[in-house]
Amino acid sequence: MEKHYAKDDVTVVWKPDVCIHSTICWKNLLEVFNPRQRPWIDMDGADTQAIIEQVEKCPSGALTWFRNNEQATLPEHIDVETIVEATPNGPLMVYGNIRIKDSQGNETVKHKVTAFCRCGGSANKPYCDGSHKKNGFTD
Numbered sequence: 641m642e643k644h645y646a647k648d649d650v651t652v653v654w655k656p657d658v659c660i661h662s663t664i665c666w667k668n669l670l671e672v673f674n675p676r677q678r679p680w681i682d683m684d685g686a687d688t689q690a691i692i693e694q695v696e697k698c699p700s701g702a703l704t705w706f707r708n709n710e711q712a713t714l715p716e717h718i719d720v721e722t723i724v725e726a727t728p729n730g731p732l733m734v735y736g737n738i739r740i741k742d743s744q745g746n747e748t749v750k751h752k753v754t755a756f757c758r759c760g761g762s763a764n765k766p767y768c769d770g771s772h773k774k775n776g777f778t779d
Contacts, residue, residue, distance in 0.1 A: 660770050661770035668694070671686055700753060700755040726779070729778050733755055
């Protein structure tokens with residue numbers, strides 16, 4: 641279930657079921673993204689631009705943002721080249737537009753960034769849930 645954290649002009653959206661726990665969000669901006677505090681996102685910890693720049697580094701797309709005076713939806717299609725990257729000791733990252741079909745034939749369309757499990761330990765297959773860190777996956 642996604643959570644919204646608002647500040648004057650911007651809202652950060654966190655989708656915990658998409659999060660791969662890369663820890664990139666809180667590196668260099670611990671005053672906003674602090675996993676040891678509740679709530680773990682404090683929008684008063686930095687200025688809007690710093691928060692936006694940090695959210696855009698999220699490799700899984702679990703963190704996104706929108707301006708409060710704009711609609712918080714993604715376009716139907718984003719024109720980008722699709723790139724596949726095997727991250728060291730981590731997930732298979734797919735950047736761009738993809739259509740995923742599960743074993744029952746259900747389709748999901750993803751834009752931007754999607755993280756797929758490479759270690760076999762995810763409880764949310766085919767997506768990465770960060771299990772590679774717990775099970776010591778290396779590659």
